[in-house]
């Protein structure tokens with residue numbers, strides 16, 4: 351079998367729950383390797399719940415989903431860290447440790463995911479900082495960095511284990527437009543290097559400027575711009 355043609359994630363007839371409440375029903379979609387996909391929808395429509403289900407923070411209780419080779423209905427608790435190693439997660443509530451330097455923040459993740467060789471850890475940290483354009487930040491504390499720089503470090507952290515896909519929830523939400531543009535360009539560069547990206551956003555400008563595929567949470571369903579006419583006017 352040629353694994354290079356496998357989607358990086360797929361969901362069929364899935365229901366996304368918050369507790370006992372179904373948030374989205376009959377969810378069917380897949381994301382191919384190298385794809386860039388926007389996830390949109392009004393506040394409370396289910397974007398974060400969908401992303402959380404994809405990285406096994408919320409259980410998949412109905413339907414089928416396969417994410418980077420893991421079947422989410424059958425995944426065991428001890429396998430979840432391995433799933434998350436292959437997914438880069440960029441969430442607003444996944445922030446940096448404020449009492450540790452950038453290199454300590456990044457080393458923490460590598461050690462927690464099984465890296466032991468100090469030289470390899472240093473090299474990997476340099477590589478990801480280079481990738482996000484912040485080699486100089488190595489020994490800085492998070493408070494010594496701007497919001498945009500901190501977000502780049504969060505992205506660097508998500509890249510540490512060479513993920514097949516990045517899941518990003520409003521990664522440009524709290525940033526000035528110029529800074530947000532830079533962060534978005536960084537996501538595009540990462541995508542060009544072969545990492546799929548699924549990005550939840552409320553940013554109309556991005557949707558207008560970049561004709562990527564759009565998934566939209568609406569009235570308890572997930573619409574796909576490849577199959578449906580998805581509107582993203584002023585009130586999504």
Ligand SMILES: Nc1ncnc2c1ncn2[C@@H]1O[C@H](COP(=O)(O)OP(=O)(O)OP(=O)(O)O)[C@@H](O)[C@H]1O
Pocket residue numbers: 368369373391392393394395396397398399400567
């Ligand atoms: N921890 C939680 N416990 C119970 N219900 C929740 C929880 N988090 C979200 N919900 C509910 O689930 C539904 C979907 O919320 P979700 O956060 O997925 O929406 P969203 O599209 O990501 O919204 P936003 O754009 O505001 O981030 C909403 O009705 C919300 O109130």
